[in-house]
Amino acid sequence: MNISTFNAFKSRNYRLYFTGQSISLVGTWMQKTAVSWVVYDLTHSEFMLGLSLFASMFPSFLFSFLGGVAADRYNRFNLLIATQVASMIQAVLVTALVFWGHYVVWEIIALSAVLGFINAFDVPARQSLVYEMVNSKADLPNALALNSSMVNLSRLVGPGIAGLVLEKFGDTVCFGANALSFIAVIGSLLMMRLPKAETKKHDKNIFFELKEGFTYINNTPSIKFVIIMLSLISLMVLPFSTMIPVYAKDIFKGTASTFGVIDSVIGLGAFSGAIYLASLKPGHNLKKILAINTLIFGGGLVIFSHMPSYPLALLFAAITGFGMMSQITISNTLIQTTVSPEMRGRVISFYAMAFFGMQPLGGLLVGAVSQWIGTQDTVMLEGGVALLIGLLHFRFLRRSKLKKVTQPTLEQQPINTLA
Incomplete structure (x- = not known):
């Protein structure tokens, strides 16, 4: 680790955002962990775990197009404030529902769907706004990587805390802590000093802008290749996380704390x-790193799937998390550093x-397949798919390099052999 690891922290607005969002994300992961545990505890059904993931993410798939257009048409800062307040209200409603104790699993799933709708507008606004938070645009890749470290540190801390809280204090405290955590992120946003947003004329209709x-x-x-590969990973590999409660409770004969530990170890790797x-200095080939880490992701998942030793399973869970992280972070970085500014919101949508929309469909698919061939074989199959996608990344890299070498020759231009 070197000084350049934290270059984005030179920007005051980004420091505020990072601090507030870090606190809020710990609460978010506490709620996600609690929802998974409550759903499985109520139903003992792998399919219902997949359905809960579907409900929380599929609305993002349906409405993210509108969220992207909104991020390009309107003030992104105001839109982000609105989505964070709405998320806080959703968390309060979940807390109240669980506190009164008279609820069924469908009510939890319905409120998860509400959060998915909010995220359809939150993600494009939040990701697009990061560009405006850094003073030097050269620090954007570093800011996006730090964002990922923030998300994954919260994934490390949040589930572990949630597992302990679930055992000692109950699910109401988990949900309540998430509701309170939004105070930090809303407060940090209000303290920012962003440039005054220019008023945009909307002479095109929404559907034309989508097109x-x-x-x-x-x-x-x-950009198209990165989004397609992320879609495949999200559909057929990332939903392995819905099976973690099964590993904790049925395979390793553990408790809520076991679930929290496994999820936290995955977060540690990520x-x-x-x-x-x-920590990477400018100039590294992120596409190649993405291909390598996709293979690491798949290999770790294949070994984890049938590992009988709990300590060794945790080791390969961490390796899986390390490889998994690149799918989101590098894909986002490649897109944000390539896309035209006026298209940023729509492309991010x-x-x-690809990320939020395919996972819920994959959750249903994985839940159904696991009922047929078993949880461990399903997770192993997901790892095999990741290995195949990693090989496709290398194939695309090779073809792109050949195209860069041959195309200038056809035009009688100097050959540039740099990747």
């Missing part, structure tokens, strides 16, 4: 990977659709 975003992506092969990315 513009889709056309832009289709005509930019590097956090380590994010810090590694933040497609990125959000």
Whole structure:
């Protein structure tokens, strides 16, 4: 780790955002952990775990297009404040529901769907606004990598705290802590000093702007490939996380704390990977790193799936987390450093659709497959898919390099052999 690891912290606005969001994300992961545990405890059904993931993320898939257009058309800061307040209200409603004790699993799932709708507008606004928070745009990749470290550190800390709180104090405290955590992020946003947003004229309708975003992506092969690969990973690999309660309770014969430990170890691996990315100096081939880490992701998952030893399973869970982190962070970095500013919100909405939209469908798929072939074989199959996608990344890299070498020759231009 070196000084450049924290270059983005030179920007006051980013420091405020990082601090507030870090606190809020710990609460978010506490709530996610509590929801998974409550759903499985009520139903003892792997399919219902998949359904709960579907409910929390599929609305983001349906409405992220509108969220992207909104991020490009309107003041992103005001939109982010609105989504954070709405998320806080959702957390308060979940807390109240659990506190009164008279609830069924469908009510928890319905409120998770409400949060998914809010996230459809939150993610494009929040990711686009990071660009405006850093004073030097050269620090943007570092800021995005630090964002990932923040997310994964919260994934490390949040589930572990949630597991202990669930055992000692109950689920109401988990949900209540998340509601209170939004005070930090809303307060940090209000303390920022962002440049005054320019008033934008909206002479095009929303559907035309959606079409513009889709056309832009289709005509930019590097962005299109990244989004397609992220879609496949989100659909067929990332939903392995819905099976973690099964590993904790049925395979390793543990409790809520066991669930929290496994989830936290995955977060530890992801956090380590994010810090590694933040420490990279400019000039590294992120596409190659993404390909390698996708193979690490798949290999770790395959070994974890049937590992009978709990300590060794935790080790390979951490390796899995390390590889998993790149799918989100590097994909986001490649998109944000390539996309035109006027298209940023819409392109990020497609990125959000790939990440949030495919996972819920994958959650249903994984839940159904696990009922048929078993949890461990399902997770092993997901790891195999990740290995295949990693090989596709290398194939795309090789073809892109060949194209860069041959294309200038056809035009009788000097050859640039740099990747």
